[in-house]
Amino acid sequence: MAAARYHGAELVAADYRGPITEVTPSPASLVQWLSEQGMVAKAMSLKFRYLVRMTNTPPFVLIFKDGGAGLFVGADPARGVVWLRDPMGTEGDIPVAVDELRLSQVWTGDVVLVQRSRNQSENEAPINLAWLTRMVLRERRSLRDISIASVVLSLLTIFPALIVMQVIDKVVNHHSMATLIAISMIILTLTSYETLLSYGRREIVLVLSTRLDSRIALVIFSRLLSLPLEYFERQQAGTVIGRVAQIYKVRDFITGKLMSTFLDMFTLMVILPFLFFMSSTLAWMTMAAAGLIGLLVVIFIGPVGRLIGRVIAAEMRRANIMYESVAGIRTLKTLALEPSRRVEWDVATADVVRAKLDAGRMANWPSTLSMPLEMFISRGVILVGAYLLLTGSSTLGAGGLVAFMMLGGRVASPLVSLAKLLEEFTEVRSALGEAGAVLNQPTETKALTNGMRPRIEGALSFEDVNFTYPAGSTKALDEVNFEIPAGTSLGIVGRSGSGKSTLTRLLQGVSRNYTGFLKLDGVDLREINLTHLRKSFGVVLQDNFLFRGTIRDNITANRPGLTLEDAVRAARLAGAEEFIERMPGGYETWIEEGSTNISGGQRQRLAIARAVITDPKLMILDEATSALDPESEALVNANLKRISKGRTMIIVSHRLSSLVDCDLILVMERGKVADLAPHEVLVERCAIYRQLWLQQNRHLDPQGNKRVTPAPLLAEGD
Template identity: 30%
Template sequence: MEPHPPTRARRPRELTEAEKSQAREVSLARIGRLFTAHRGQLVAVVLIIVASSVIAMAAPFLLREVIDQALPERDTTLLVWLVVGMVTVAAVTAALGVAQTWISTKVGQQVMHRLRTDVFAHLQRQSIGFFTRTRTGEVQSRITNDIGGMETVVTSTATSIAANLTTAVATAVAMAALSWRLSLVSLVVLPPAIHLTRKVASMRREITARRQRELADLNVTIEEGLSVSGVRLSKTMGAGAALVDRFTASSRRLIDLEMRSELAGRWRMASMSIIFAAIPAVIYLSAGLPMTAGTLSIGTLVAFTALQAGLFRPLMGLLGVGVSLTASLALFARIFEYLDLPVEVGDPARPVPLPKQRVRGHLRFEGVSYTYPGSDAPAVDDVTLDVPAGTSLALVGETGSGKSTIAALIARLHDPTAGRVTIDGVDLRDVRLTDLADVVGVVSQETYLLHTTVRENLRYAKPDATDAELVAAARAARIHDLISGLPDGYDTVVGSRGHRFSGGEQQRIAIARTLLRDPRILVLDEATSALDTETERAVQRAFDTLAEGRTTITIAHRLSTVRDADQIVVLDHGRAVERGTHTALLDADGAYAALAA
């Protein structure tokens, strides 16, 4: 297999959130594609809307007949039929409205669901680098606040446009049929209304973008201030008051933005409402002028006025939808920005099978270098390692020497900028990420436990694991007796980030979790550096069990934990400067001996 060509990480200039929102124009066609899978349902909604609008147009004509025919001529039979017709029209349009609302809401919620899951799934594919650069609260805000803010637009905009447009067209046709002259008088306000609406929409979009950024900042403050670790830090540092001040200031800015969003352009739209309200008076005046007097019946005038009032409601509705849609483009821009993020570490186009049952675990680094984005100096520089299957390698060195970066490269949290990493001769970039996760197990110093039971934390590694397998893994990790001694046993809730247990207990639960996956290659990344001596001994015995028959890479500050490794490599500024056994390296009296002193 041809080795992968070296790749160099590039970091483009970071844009501010405001620049990103302003620079990214959202295509309405792209928004429309969100509804492609629901074309049939949308067609049904449009047909229902058209039918409802056409049926509703009968009401003014029935009213005209009541005023001009049934009442003056005292025709009771005709009057009854006309009234029945009015009630029937109202009942049918109401029923159609319920059906239309049900279908459109269902479609909207399905689109929302798809957006949420697509964003979450795409972010799961992002590299560790993305999450180190991005605030957790920002990610949460986009999935909850931004997508939640789009709900009204997604669920009702399309149907609102169709309903209002159909109603407006049908009403305009009916008005023209009654009196084309009065129709012209009624429509003179349209050009200024459209102009003002575009102005208001632009204002709303800018304010919406600023509001969502402020909501993200608020989420970050909540995440940092109310997590277990954040509360512990604020209490020990006496920073609680400062956090409250920060939250209060952000919330106050949010109030201001919400007020501006609601009031943006309201005086303009209020002016239009006044003008629209004055139109009936102008119509009555027009009907009473000498040149038009006697040309219109009272019924026609009343029916026309009713239609005119009915016309401006959908027109205002269309203009309001335009404002909401334009404002929501800021939300779509933020969501599409995440959906458009490139996947830095992804699955290969033609993956090479790496079945765990046949993996021996021979690990090699061939001239590997890696430079973090934005850094000038490589974290790992031209490192070559050969770890035969079933043997152990220890990586030692000062902080910042590149040990954890090598561990991340083995788990393919990053891809090398030069060289390649192989397992049994297969480049890791040619292997599916899920297959690699089956082969490589990682236990790090920062153990992460989910806020659920011990049982579910263990099954996170193997969802179909039996209770017997859970107990066997816990026994091997020297944690079964402690768990079974708890009142709820394996159903004990570990608490946020596992704070129900001590550091050593969390570590052994993590070891049991890794044992369930049964990886062929095991990476222990400074997994005992924060533990006391007695706890470290207990965890180390669990590690010894875990490492049996596996290729093991151990990263440690305490040399006592790696002295029995088959080979030890000393790293300095990303380069391998020494390698050998514990005894040989001590005898060489070099960098390793200096670390042991």
């Protein structure tokens, strides 16, 4: 924390979440956590002789053997000591001088270097060709090794052609067995070197490809998670997934065709001068044919690119139908919608087929037109060479002509591949554009990593808060003003569209483009670190999502390092312990996808347990009991009364009976505050609240007590 504070960043130790298997933080997990907090961190091992020379460096962390750490603040090479300070202390603490002997007894040799990110990193830069280029260039060392190996291999490819030329011109013509034996030994030696070098290059290319693949995947998923919730609410999930998946076409292009063409270019650069030396006429003919192939490809780039764009769009529409069908399979089966969905799928498939046929037919033209040129390179050049040889226009012998053909094929292939690469590049550019349409949206990265991290108590204040949804024409919140002290249980009621859930969205930082001031414990919500804010809240929604995994994993989802005892304590507080213990595996019971093996009430109680496990000072329940049966609702409400002690509770509900015991109830009407008071006061003075109450509770009197109905009188007969 102290090293980060030096760079102007405030971190909280409680936010650290390392692997559950680690008793003490490792350098790798610390680096990962610091990176998630917007810092640039690197773990490395150092010898004391290098450590003592670091006299002009910012503070960094030394990892100790007992799991502790020391803050390096300076060194004195002349005295052979380094100056350390307690990282959990204050800046006024006096550093301690430590020599090599004393430090070696406690120090592991590992350090964590920390600095604040000043430039736009690849995690935030736009997803485009420039970003892609930077990703590749980060592997400079591997690219250098590959380049050296490729140049050497290209040089080695010249020797077999020269050897064949010697075999034809001297061994065969002069029947020289000694020369044949010598040439055979040379071939064996060169073959061994080429085999080993090829293996080494393939290994480096494989490592480079996997590193690029993993780095792209990490950046993509991180970028996707940093997109605001509002974006996902406006987009179809299938479209988002389909567009993001296009980045894998880019990955395959980089690690496949582009890499192989890049390696072939070294062969071209080495062999081409040698071909001109052997026969400039045949070399120019080979270059001209390859150039015409490239020209054909360039001409068709535009038309093919447009048709490929149609293919991608059609595939995404079809993927969206697939995603919606799987995600809504319960509704689809219940309403017997299979025939209509099949029709939609058939139409979408037909669109994909037509688009692919059109694109394939257009792409077939340059391949067909270039085929005679490719045949001329592989077959026609040798005929021209033979003609030049017979007419005496060339000094190239029979062996030289065969050698030229061997090397000419190695030259023509990279040129043709380079031309065809442009065709594939069009598809990759379209795919990159589709992925960028999602991944280049404004993210919450800055809000998630920057900002204040105050201690949360739960006092709320709304001052002239106005908010309009991006696609809305009217205000969802209109001059909202109210405040509540910490520890208050606040119910929020109102008709549909009155702004109840919008208030909770603003509190969670889902939407930040409001006007006015929304303060939490006197601090404007927009100034608070978004990660810190959301971790300080406990949120229970109407339809809570449980991940596929064990009950324990779901309860401790936002704190993986917590123990089983912590999960049991949270489950007991949420009233979930009794049904968990009846499960076959207890807390290790597996929850299936979609939570199909537990009831709605059980799911809600698990969601409450997940929310209270971090002991939040502020909890938000947005229609948390509206979908429950009366018995489950009564049980959850009883648990909430116990949970609300010592916390600020924000409870949104359309069932007013569940809010009677709240300290205050906020009545919303068309985005405005209609009233704020306890239940007893509202039924007396607030017409909106009284009307809602009477609509739902006609069997009760306005104060919430059961109304006594007199027994009917028996009619007396004559």
